[in-house]
Amino acid sequence: MSFQFNFSIEETDSNATECELSRESQFVSSDLINKGQSSQTSTLELEDREVQTTKANEVKESGPLTSFDISNILNSDKTSNDCLSEQKTLCCKPAIEHTIPQDVSRMLENKIIESSSGLQFVNVSVVEMTLSNSDMYSENIVSKTVTSNSDLISGVYEGGMKIWECTFDLIRYFEDEDVIFRGKRVLDLGCGAGLLGIVALKRKAKEVHFQDYNSTVIEEITIPNALVNCDSVDFNENVEEKPSGKRYKKSEMKAGLLSNCRFFSGDWLHFRKLMQNEMSPIQYDIILTSETIYNPTYYSALHDIFQHLLANNGIVYLASKSHYFGVGGGVHLFETFIKEGKLFHINTLNIHDDGLQRMLLSLSFKDQL
Template sequence: MPFQFNFTIEDHLEDELIPLEDGALALDFSKESSVSERQKGKHSDKKSSTEQFDLLQDLLWEHQSGGNAAPSQDTDHSLNGTNSLSNLEPYEKKPCLRVAKEHALPKDLKKVLESKVIETLPGLQHVNISVVKTILLKDNFSGENIISKSFSSHSDLITGVYEGGLKIWECTFDLLAYFTKAKVKFAGKKVLDLGCGSGLLGIMAFKGGAKEIHFQDYNSVVIDEVTLPNVVANSTLEDEENDLNEPDVKRCRKSKVAQELCKCRFFSGEWSEFCKLVLSREELFEKYDLILTSETIYNPDYYGPLHQTFVRLLGKNGRVLMASKAHYFGVGGGIHLFQKFIEERNVFETRTLEIIDEGLKRFLIEMTFKYPS
């Protein structure tokens, strides 16, 4: 049974795992969340030679598509092996391989929320991540073992091991605020929350009537312990526990929750592997109308795989909504470097939606295909 609080507990000390000492999180999305400024990660390092060759083929196609001819968005693309690799730039390296997998939604939804402390934000509920970390550390959670490694290294970024999913980063709140201000329409759209972490962006699309929502994060423990519980917490109907004397009503409500949750799918793994997984399904893959992503451009080494993910998975008339800091100190990435990367490839055009000057300067940008036909 989850514990319910009507206030939030902020994970403001990234190295602390004791939730009772945390402060209150501001309820106004427009205000900067006091989260760590350490650099967020979503992906990784080196790869096997086979996977490197696969990505190099994709990147070569991407370079070839940089002229006046636009890439077709109706099918996935490949290259023959005769193309030269000489024009590839150093930062177009493929990160460390973490094979993608899909996470099934448990049949017993109550178990998903067991031992979780639920907090509230305007229009959203989410599990307290400090409590999740504390419990997993105390229980010597095996899995990917990212909790103990993050704690011992005093970092929310261990390249190729843990890429920052167990924290709600401040640019997420910027994008959530923008959804409300710009009245972003999710109804009837297929949406991807890329590098989802807590999944709050995708959950807003879920609550906004999106027809299908996919959540992706690098680490599987993030999906199982944070993303999935957050989605379940935001899909259960109020007062279900009070319907003990009305079994038919209760069954109907549970059925409705199950139907709604069927719109959501959950994936972990590195971006290029995630692409392979969703594109290899027997049924024809319908591309995303909207890709939401926050603080995923902190490291220039990841720009190639990220760009290819957009090329492969975004529908021809779709758009990417991205939130980022102007610069990520110590890692080297940032919005201006990424925009330069995009311009050089001549596949997407970018548009600045908003600049936030509170604290470290942050940007919201939109990406669309230059040649959608």
């Protein structure tokens, strides 16, 4: 399997609908954070981010950052945020829940299924080709990524159509350490193809929720992937390790374990609010997330998700490269951000040094240690 790593940030369309984002300040002081109690938030008007001039042709690991490097990056971020409040607002994507159609078989029409590491997933190239001829979700993410020659367009597309390699690092860790999912409520955050959540389902999780920024990703990739892996009918005879180019079609499918799943799209701020506003506010025993800390701008929203949606004795499993050129994020900067909040214990589970350095982390509330 090949992986594409061409990170860059595109400025969002200036004609897009603007909205106000209420979010927690970039660094949460320890005296404002109490478990089970919401931190006070400040309402900021955010502007479109400036286009980053450096486009990285691939994501590389730059080695550990020094304390001087981290301090400069953090101070630069804070100064940038102060400037944002004086300019126009940044577009945000309201969170919505996607319903599973009664006729699930139509979700696999004209799709080719591949297999790797014991998991099945739709061929993304075929999906992209299909979507390039239509605009059924009004997102146009395929044409926009082609035009910009980028795997990431901030506020428009966050890479959900690619399967990033750290996902497989985390899957192998679950297998090697025999991580227990049975009876747990699990969130696959920034799910993309949804492979982490699917592994949790296969390991007998009670309920799995999948979240991605783009509705196109959820409808065309995540839900079909969950279906082919969790269908109660034996599906192996229909899987092609090397797709022949023939479009896949199955006349009869059963929802199987999909009844234990929910699917959401939208930004993290609105997703968190949606979950908290349910009649019984949702909290997760396990949150899984892979390659979601590439952009420091999102760290506050990610911390907010962990703080409010993780159960008291819950755990976060996070996979990431040590550093991402072109967007500035990475493990060492994220660890510093988490330690500034003084709410979570962060632990290194594994380090992969073959090529680009990749790391697996866990987070849990300090008062549960």
